Amino acid sequence: MARTPASPPRPPPPAANRNRSGEAAKKGGARDKAGQDKRASHKGGQERAGQAHVIQTINETLRGPVLEIYRSLLPPLRTMDYEGILATPTLVDGCLRLFEKRRDLFAALLVTETGAPVTDDDTPLRCGRSVTDIRTLVVRTAAKKYFRAHGDRIHNADETKARAGGTVSASLVARLFDLVARLWPSRDGRKPASDPARKPTDKGGADRLYEAMAPYLRHPWQVPLIPYYVALPRTLVAEMGEGLLSLRRPDDLESLLRIGRADFNEAQAICGDLSREMLDTNPRAAQGVTRAGGKEYERLRSGLHAHMGPRFWTVFAELDVLDSLRTKSTADIVEMATHLDRIGSNSVDSLVKFLQRPQIAPFLRVADAVLGREVFDTVFGVPGNPKLARAFAQKAAQLRVDRDDPEDFDRKLTFVFQAYRTAPDEFAKAL
Numbered sequence: 001m002a003r004t005p006a007s008p009p010r011p012p013p014p015a016a017n018r019n020r021s022g023e024a025a026k027k028g029g030a031r032d033k034a035g036q037d038k039r040a041s042h043k044g045g046q047e048r049a050g051q052a053h054v055i056q057t058i059n060e061t062l063r064g065p066v067l068e069i070y071r072s073l074l075p076p077l078r079t080m081d082y083e084g085i086l087a088t089p090t091l092v093d094g095c096l097r098l099f100e101k102r103r104d105l106f107a108a109l110l111v112t113e114t115g116a117p118v119t120d121d122d123t124p125l126r127c128g129r130s131v132t133d134i135r136t137l138v139v140r141t142a143a144k145k146y147f148r149a150h151g152d153r154i155h156n157a158d159e160t161k162a163r164a165g166g167t168v169s170a171s172l173v174a175r176l177f178d179l180v181a182r183l184w185p186s187r188d189g190r191k192p193a194s195d196p197a198r199k200p201t202d203k204g205g206a207d208r209l210y211e212a213m214a215p216y217l218r219h220p221w222q223v224p225l226i227p228y229y230v231a232l233p234r235t236l237v238a239e240m241g242e243g244l245l246s247l248r249r250p251d252d253l254e255s256l257l258r259i260g261r262a263d264f265n266e267a268q269a270i271c272g273d274l275s276r277e278m279l280d281t282n283p284r285a286a287q288g289v290t291r292a293g294g295k296e297y298e299r300l301r302s303g304l305h306a307h308m309g310p311r312f313w314t315v316f317a318e319l320d321v322l323d324s325l326r327t328k329s330t331a332d333i334v335e336m337a338t339h340l341d342r343i344g345s346n347s348v349d350s351l352v353k354f355l356q357r358p359q360i361a362p363f364l365r366v367a368d369a370v371l372g373r374e375v376f377d378t379v380f381g382v383p384g385n386p387k388l389a390r391a392f393a394q395k396a397a398q399l400r401v402d403r404d405d406p407e408d409f410d411r412k413l414t415f416v417f418q419a420y421r422t423a424p425d426e427f428a429k430a431l
Helices: 015-073 075-079 082-086 089-101 131-150 157-161 166-183 203-216 220-229 234-246 250-259 261-281 285-317 319-325 330-335 345-354 357-371 373-380 386-398 408-422 424-429
Strands: none
Touching: 015 075, 015 082, 015 089, 015 131, 082 089, 082 131, 089 131, 089 220, 131 203, 131 220, 166 220, 166 250, 203 234, 220 250, 234 261, 250 261, 250 285, 261 285, 285 319, 285 330, 319 345, 330 357, 345 357, 345 386, 357 373, 357 386, 357 408, 373 386, 386 408, 408 424
16 A cells, blocks of 8 residues: 655744744733732732721721710810820829820720620731730831921920920920931931921921831830930831830930941951841940940850850940950850849949859859749849848858869858848848
8 A cells, every 4th residue: 555645744834933833922921910019009009098097987986986085084184185185194194194194094995897896906806906006006006106296306496395294395405406417427428307507397307207216116015205306317127126125215216326327337247157146135235235345255256155155245234244344364254144134233243252263153053942033133133232242252152162062152142032022121130
């Protein structure tokens, strides 16, 4: 049977056809991507609209029934509008504290979507947000309004006095901005935003400061610190990051500003790879690092950091302790590592003066265990009770212990601290 000849191979399509096919595929892919982008944009828009509606609902509740409850209890609020209250940190702080003490007054508002009562801070309320979420919203709103109200610097005393508590705020913020102007020049050499030659109000600058700080505005205890936050340079906020949350007192923030840009940069250079840990843990330690200098810093780091971890930076935040350690041997200092972040300079001096080196760590361990953290810190901490701390160290040094029994010192020392714990007044009189 004759074979049927094979069909010759089909020639490839002309180049023009191939180009048209490729272009069509590209256009189809582009249309698909555009459709996906459009759907994603639409979904994102819906989410933003939903969030905006939730925020609006919360604000309406706060300025309505919540504010009425506060006004019924706090007469000064009756003559102030909602915006004015939010722009006054002392009033916001008072309202948050009152909520914690008299949560029962807000019971009708603290319910879920189904009307079930909410007694904790994390369960979503009818609005879809929890008490914790609403607190954070209030803290951030109060900060934003205060930043905008005071701008980069307060010049107009009459305008400031018109605000509740304005006189105090004016002197405070002016003092802080003066520190910034003198000690925190911008890195490009220009005058800082707090310079007196600038206009007193720069809402753009205030908003940029808020944007830098907003991720770290989370807690009610931060509200009294808002007048201090307003003076912080944005670059410093960015450098500190989470470390901002370690500064919980007005004195912490003011002492940070007193460090100055030059010393702050020098401290980071000395710390090297550990500078990020310092900033995250306790930015105030920068002052101590600069004061100690590279050689002393390295001595303490090599002896203590492996034992203390991030607690190590507290040592550099307490300048009196740091100065005391200069005259102590590294071996003695290491014996205090378990508690060095909690004891004051007088306690450090007494421990080294009266105790033998192997007795230092057991002394601190037994004291903490028997007295409890609060009493221990009251006696041995900052500022502590130097007279009592010295007396305990002397009594421990006078104990007659069995050198063949390593636990004898601990047992006898326990009785000393128990005697104080049982009758502190009588113990003090006997000193």
